[in-house]
Amino acid sequence: MQVTETLNEGLKRGYTVTVTAAELDAKVNDKLVEAQPGIEMKGFRKGKVPMALLKKQFGPRVLGEAMQEAVDSAVQGHFEATGDRPAMQPQMEMTNQDWKEGQDVTVALTYEALPDIGEPDLSGLKIEKLVAKAEDAAVTEALENLAKSSKSFADKEGAAETGDQVTMNFLGKVDGEPFEGGSAEDFPLEIGSGQFIPGFEEQLVGVSAGDEKSVPVTFPEEYGAANLAGKEAVFDCTIKAVKAPQTAEINDDLAKQFGADDLDALKAQITERLEAEYAQAARAVLKRNLLDQLDDAVTFDLPPSLVEAEANQIAHQLWHDENPDVQGHDHPEITPTEEHTKLAVRRVKLGLLLAELGRKAEVEVTDQEMTQAVIAQARQYPGQERQFFEFIQKNAQMQQQLRAPIFEDKVIDHIVEQAKVTEKTVTKEELQAAVEALDETETETA
Structure with a gap:
């Protein structure tokens, strides 16, 4: 078989894949030889049907399968030889539509290749980690809210x-x-x-x-x-x-209503919960700061198809956010704006960069982590957990949607481990202001 380049422009690639008639014939013969021992036909013992008769009887049926396998093998061999990784599903189209048995098969292969991504010096990244402690006033406020809810x-x-x-x-x-x-x-x-x-x-x-x-x-x-x-x-x-x-009194009896042994134990639980919430908020601030630095540190060409698809998705999602009454897709055509495209460029760029850093660092999402993610999602459907598990098992796209954020968080952890991190103690109000600043300039990567 032969692969001939027809297009090499930026990240766009085009090739003509030719599978000769002789190669197809050989592949058909191989398949028939493999199947011959199990074939029975009137007048012949099992496994003794002559090859010429097998080819006449089953050849046309096997030919289509052999043709697909030959083309797939050629395309796979091309990617292995060139090292190209397609940004999206490659397009393949048979160019000699009037093909007849005994002729070569020619297929046009087109795709956008993922770019070569330079790896930034992660040790040069400087990240500030905000740390907020649960102050007595915050614990007291939480206790008072619990007391009100227990009135x-x-x-x-x-x-x-x-x-x-x-x-x-x-x-x-x-x-x-x-x-x-x-x-x-x-x-x-x-x-x-x-x-x-x-x-x-x-x-x-x-x-x-x-x-x-x-x-x-x-x-x-x-x-x-x-x-x-x-x-x-x-x-x-x-x-x-x-x-x-x-209003319930703030005492040991109140604590026992919420599963604590006494008031001190309840205060400790509240402190732990508040500081976990603060840590989660602080991580969001750290992640934004980190992504901003990565965005500035690395430049590479982006596959136009990925940017276009992401811009369309962003525009579509924002339109539905603004029109919550429209549940389906029966609505006017939505055209991405310049802002949508700008956000798409950032998301695609950072998404590709994090994926590449994770690949090089051999970051993987474990089965246990996936199971925990599925369990967490299943809790949103009380009484239907089993059906949700079965749905996830059969839906590769949903599995990827659950796997992607876990993978991204693990890559972020990998980057943070190599960066220079300094801690800064802040109040709850200062942390809240930092989080609100994120919301005002929402440009988070997908």
Whole structure:
């Protein structure tokens, strides 16, 4: 077989792959010889069917398979010989469409090669790592929030106020007729919680235990039950009790509600959780700083097809973010802007660079790491974990989506290990300001 170059322009490559008729014939013969021992045919013992008869009977069927294997082998041999790595799936098209048996096969092969990527001097990178400790005030604030979330209600004298809980029986009617789902007994409702439709809870302010009150409301036009949407209704309510909120005390009893042995143990858990959150935020800042330095340190040609595909993906995603009501792809054509392309250039550049650094450092994602990632994702689908696992096992694209961020984080760790890292102690507020600055100039790599 023969491979002839037809295009070499930047990263674009073109070749003509020729598989001779003799090579195809030899490959067909090899396949028939391999299959011959297991073939039975009337008038011949198993494995003794003459090759000429096999070729006449099965040759045309085997020819297509042999042709595909020959072309694939030639293309694979080309990549091994040249060292080229295609940026995207190579395009292959048979050029002699009127091909007949006994003729050579010619295929046009085109692709964009991945560029040669220079490796930056990682030891020359200077990275600042922010470190924030959980201060007493932050721990106290977290404890107070836990206490608020653990509030209870106790009977009170007098009228109900916003924030109080009323226990009531109610019966809802539309046009004087009760409707399904519009009644309950001993129902506890916290006034101001937004649990009921707009306009209902506010009318309970001022009621006392033993009161009976009619509450007129109008169901929203977009209400879930079509038979009630936009309808006027009246709820006849009997108030059975009014209770005021009681914030839980910050003590050992509160700690035990959250699985801790005592208050000191709960404080330690909160401190650990807060500092883990701070560390995660600090890593995001460090990663951005690192990627910015890498972006400045390395320059190489980018495959236009990758940049175009990434720009289209960015534009499409941002359009859907701005139009959340459109779930499918039935929308006007979305054209990437200059900003989308600029962001795509950065993402593709850094993505290729990190992939190359990871390849050279032999960074791999272990089976255990993949399993942990799948488990973490499966938790988002309670009761359907098994189906999610099976979906991931059968979907190579989803596996890659889970593997990619793990691989990237491991490459980042590899780079940080070689860079010059200095730690800077900051307050929670300073760390938060650094994170907010990232959000304002969002140009993160994919």
